[in-house]
Amino acid sequence: MKVEKLEGTRDFYPPEMRFRNWLFQKMRYVSELYGYEEFDGPFLEKFDLYAAKSGEELANEQTYVFNTRGENPERIAVRPEMTPTLARMVAAKQNELRKPLRWFTIPNVWRYERAQRGRKREFYQWNIDILGVETMDADAEILAVSIALLASLGLQKGEFVVRLSNRYYLEDLLKRLGVDLSLKEGVYRQIDRIEKLKPEDFRANLQELGLSAETVAQLEQALRERNYQDFGPLKELWERLEDYGIADYVEFDPSIVRGLLYYTGTVFEVWDPTKKFTRAIMGGGRYDGLVEVLGGQPLPAVGTAISDVVLEEMLKQQGKMPKLERELDVFVARYSPNERRQSIAVAQQLRQAGLKVELGVLGNSMDKQLKAANNSGAKFAVIVAPAELERGEVNLKNLQTRAQQTVKLEALVAAIQNEF
Amino acid sequence: MKVEKLEGTRDFYPPEMRFRNWLFQKMRYVSELYGYEEFDGPFLEKFDLYAAKSGEELANEQTYVFNTRGENPERIAVRPEMTPTLARMVAAKQNELRKPLRWFTIPNVWRYERAQRGRKREFYQWNIDILGVETMDADAEILAVSIALLASLGLQKGEFVVRLSNRYYLEDLLKRLGVDLSLKEGVYRQIDRIEKLKPEDFRANLQELGLSAETVAQLEQALRERNYQDFGPLKELWERLEDYGIADYVEFDPSIVRGLLYYTGTVFEVWDPTKKFTRAIMGGGRYDGLVEVLGGQPLPAVGTAISDVVLEEMLKQQGKMPKLERELDVFVARYSPNERRQSIAVAQQLRQAGLKVELGVLGNSMDKQLKAANNSGAKFAVIVAPAELERGEVNLKNLQTRAQQTVKLEALVAAIQNEF
Numbered sequence: 017m018k019v020e021k022l023e024g025t026r027d028f029y030p031p032e033m034r035f036r037n038w039l040f041q042k043m044r045y046v047s048e049l050y051g052y053e054e055f056d057g058p059f060l061e062k063f064d065l066y067a068a069k070s071g072e073e074l075a076n077e078q079t080y081v082f083n084t085r086g087e088n089p090e091r092i093a094v095r096p097e098m099t100p101t102l103a104r105m106v107a108a109k110q111n112e113l114r115k116p117l118r119w120f121t122i123p124n125v126w127r128y129e130r131a132q133r134g135r136k137r138e139f140y141q142w143n144i145d146i147l148g149v150e151t152m153d154a155d156a157e158i159l160a161v162s163i164a165l166l167a168s169l170g171l172q173k174g175e176f177v178v179r180l181s182n183r184y185y186l187e188d189l190l191k192r193l194g195v196d197l198s199l200k201e202g203v204y205r206q207i208d209r210i211e212k213l214k215p216e217d218f219r220a221n222l223q224e225l226g227l228s229a230e231t232v233a234q235l236e237q238a239l240r241e242r243n244y245q246d247f248g249p250l251k252e253l254w255e256r257l258e259d260y261g262i263a264d265y266v267e268f269d270p271s272i273v274r275g276l277l278y279y280t281g282t283v284f285e286v287w288d289p290t291k292k293f294t295r296a297i298m299g300g301g302r303y304d305g306l307v308e309v310l311g312g313q314p315l316p317a318v319g320t321a322i323s324d325v326v327l328e329e330m331l332k333q334q335g336k337m338p339k340l341e342r343e344l345d346v347f348v349a350r351y352s353p354n355e356r357r358q359s360i361a362v363a364q365q366l367r368q369a370g371l372k373v374e375l376g377v378l379g380n381s382m383d384k385q386l387k388a389a390n391n392s393g394a395k396f397a398v399i400v401a402p403a404e405l406e407r408g409e410v411n412l413k414n415l416q417t418r419a420q421q422t423v424k425l426e427a428l429v430a431a432i433q434n435e436f
Numbered sequence: 437m438k439v440e441k442l443e444g445t446r447d448f449y450p451p452e453m454r455f456r457n458w459l460f461q462k463m464r465y466v467s468e469l470y471g472y473e474e475f476d477g478p479f480l481e482k483f484d485l486y487a488a489k490s491g492e493e494l495a496n497e498q499t500y501v502f503n504t505r506g507e508n509p510e511r512i513a514v515r516p517e518m519t520p521t522l523a524r525m526v527a528a529k530q531n532e533l534r535k536p537l538r539w540f541t542i543p544n545v546w547r548y549e550r551a552q553r554g555r556k557r558e559f560y561q562w563n564i565d566i567l568g569v570e571t572m573d574a575d576a577e578i579l580a581v582s583i584a585l586l587a588s589l590g591l592q593k594g595e596f597v598v599r600l601s602n603r604y605y606l607e608d609l610l611k612r613l614g615v616d617l618s619l620k621e622g623v624y625r626q627i628d629r630i631e632k633l634k635p636e637d638f639r640a641n642l643q644e645l646g647l648s649a650e651t652v653a654q655l656e657q658a659l660r661e662r663n664y665q666d667f668g669p670l671k672e673l674w675e676r677l678e679d680y681g682i683a684d685y686v687e688f689d690p691s692i693v694r695g696l697l698y699y700t701g702t703v704f705e706v707w708d709p710t711k712k713f714t715r716a717i718m719g720g721g722r723y724d725g726l727v728e729v730l731g732g733q734p735l736p737a738v739g740t741a742i743s744d745v746v747l748e749e750m751l752k753q754q755g756k757m758p759k760l761e762r763e764l765d766v767f768v769a770r771y772s773p774n775e776r777r778q779s780i781a782v783a784q785q786l787r788q789a790g791l792k793v794e795l796g797v798l799g800n801s802m803d804k805q806l807k808a809a810n811n812s813g814a815k816f817a818v819i820v821a822p823a824e825l826e827r828g829e830v831n832l833k834n835l836q837t838r839a840q841q842t843v844k845l846e847a848l849v850a851a852i853q854n855e856f
Binding site for chain 2 (some may be wrong): 017018019020021022025026027028029030033034036037048049050051053054055056057058059060061062064065068080082083084085090092094101104105107108109113114116118119124126128138149150151153157160164256258259260261309310311342343344356357360361364367370371372373374375377378379388391392
């Protein structure tokens with residue numbers, strides 16, 4: 017019976033797995049350069065964990081939720097994101113953990129939504145967070161490490177842009193314009209959609225909410241001017257971005273709103289400037305409230321996340337996918353079934369020296385084995401044949417140059433290592 | 437609101453994560469030495485995939501199964517094992533894939549059962565399989581790579597034992613003893629339990645099934661004698677084990693039965709000889725039928741799997757857990773907020789050179805930063821202070837030897853690299 021994989025999921029055959037390992041390796045390398053330590057948590061969590069962060073309804077919407085069997089069924093979720101697990105883990109050991117916490121992780125997460133370009137139901141997500149720092153040092157460091165990751169993948173300035181705001185900038189602006197703050201959420205919703213709306217619709221919608229035409233005009237002007245110098249936290253953050261030499265990567269964009277329930281300061285998104293990706297490719301910000309929500313002491317926090325699916329799409333779009341071949345050092349073939357034991361001994365000797373060795377199928381003919389050697393991706397073939405064996409030798413063939421030599425068994429490892 | 441993690445799951449804080457990465461790294465290293473390539477598949481699969489392999493009832497028993505929402509709900513399982521995914525993937529691309537396939541993976545899998553020693557509901561599992569080889573070459577290679585993994589973790593001969601049989605050995609024996617083969621499954625069940633049963637109960641149970649006292653005595657004798665020389669496939673396998681020099685690790689044990697539906701030749705289990713683990717720590721064998729069951733062409737296959745939880749328990753029991761410290765090269769501290777920009781520049785310079793750097797929280801006092809440096813696990817501290825900066829220098833302190841020196845900024849990377 018043929019069974020298909022689930023919609024929106026991926027199979028990682030060895031070539032796809034090599035890319036995934038390459039990508040994860042970059043994520044680990046860059047995270048560790050900045051002193052971040054890796055962590056992980058369980059793939060299934062109590063649904064309550066997500067409800068506590070996002071509210072019952074929102075948590076339920078795009079999450080795989082189910083009940084366990086038995087007398088006391090539990091409501092379980094397939095993790096749709098990692099930050100609730102991070103906050104739960106920090107809250108559970110808060111006093112023992114050295115602060116600031118600099119943690120990263122590359123979890124597998126699931127979203128129950130329609131699969132589309134740059135989105136799958138299952139994906140991996142690099143998460144990086146710093147907890148315990150109130151100042152903009154933390155916000156700037158998270159931006160610096162995020163940019164460093166993208167740069168390490170070959171994405172250059174101009175190939176992505178960070179659009180950044182502060183959760184309270186708009187509130188401050190509305191106050192200054194004399195807007196009734198009970199209208200805040202409605203106004204934010206319009207600002208969040210400003211790029212998608214025609215200017216006349218944007219204005220009409222805001223006036224419908226109760227803003228005067230004059231106020232709307234002032235608001236539009238402020239959104240155009242993009243002046244953060246008067247807003248202390250943004251001014252401070254920009255100084256830090258200058259310190260890191262990354263201010264050029266970042267634009268102040270007051271239309272970046274993001275989750276109001278969750279973020280408590282800096283909010284940012286990374287975008288493809290060509291807009292081939294119609295959604296942000298990365299998002300993050302400051303969430304000083306979450307650890308406390310999950311039962312811990314208050315603990316300031318800044319973090320971000322990016323999906324492997326999006327990164328792969330971006331690299332493909334820019335023609336920057338790495339060429340990753342199978343890494344195999346030696347293919348060992350044997351002349352006849354009589355050389356079975358010696359072939360195995362040669363393979364084991366090479367492995368002892370740390371070489372990656374594929375042993376030809378001992379039951380196959382010499383022709384079939386040589387063909388297999390050529391298709392294996394190995395750098396060398398060693399052929400174990402009776403005439404040479406009598407002299408304590410084997411044939412060593414460089415599969416790239418096609419050069420061939422006979423080598424004493426005891427000198428084989430050195431001969432291969434010298435040719436590398 | 438405090439939310440606990442689910443029963444039978446683990447949080448990987450950085451120290452636990454270091455162990456997990458160390459273990460996975462060993463698994464990858466050894467697998468690749470033997471020419472195996474890594475793959476992975478989705479964490480959720482259609483329930484039918486497991487039902488096709490194990491039957492509806494058995495697949496359901498210890499698996500997290502649930503229905504998706506919406507008009508056309510799908511029955512989904514949280515993967516309890518990896519082999520069905522492997523077989524599905526192979527069947528889907530069978531003609532394109534180079535044979536033999538040598539694949540490994542380290543999936544996260546879930547079992548809905550009572551959590552106990554050496555068992556969790558969530559664990560990782562090294563799976564290694566070779567597909568496309570009919571002869572005992574494959575069975576021997578899987579045993580060799582399994583033993584190589586255990587050896588790479590520091591487990592030596594005598595600290596584990598492979599108990600091995602062949603699915604058809606018992607059938608052959610029953611035939612020779614003239615036992616009606618319709619009684620086979622009942623007899624196997626008793627043999628599987630032979631170590632747990634008193635001899636008189638074993639005998640009584642078999643006689644109840646319809647075997648004569650004489651047949652039972654002959655059967656007991658054969659099980660005691662453990663003579664595999666007359667059974668071709670076992671004789672051939674033992675020759676291969678000799679070729680690999682691993683026959684000493686392996687015992688013929690006809691009481692190893694394992695899943696009758698699934699295995700089609702060699703079956704084996706790895707056991708702790710002290711029997712502190714009351715279940716096998718590793719199991720595997722030949723399953724030539726599975727790819728065909730999942731809609732592919734017939735393809736011979738041998739494989740095995742071991743859980744990370746069991747390996748960790750074994751290493752702890754033997755006092756062989758590795759000591760894994762945080763890998764941090766440099767902690768950068770600054771004398772006063774005035775040296776903020778220079779501290780960041782120093783940190784970035786070191787990171788450019790590939791050093792792992794933690795930057796002290798710039799808002800903190802010098803005392804607090806030096807304390808943080810000492811607790812960070814860093815090998816070096818760099819202190820950025822105004823007097824030295826005026827001369828283009830910083831203080832470099834070796835945190836192990838406590839030796840200190842001032843170093844020109846442009847010579848800092850070299851000074852650190854020389855001391856490594």
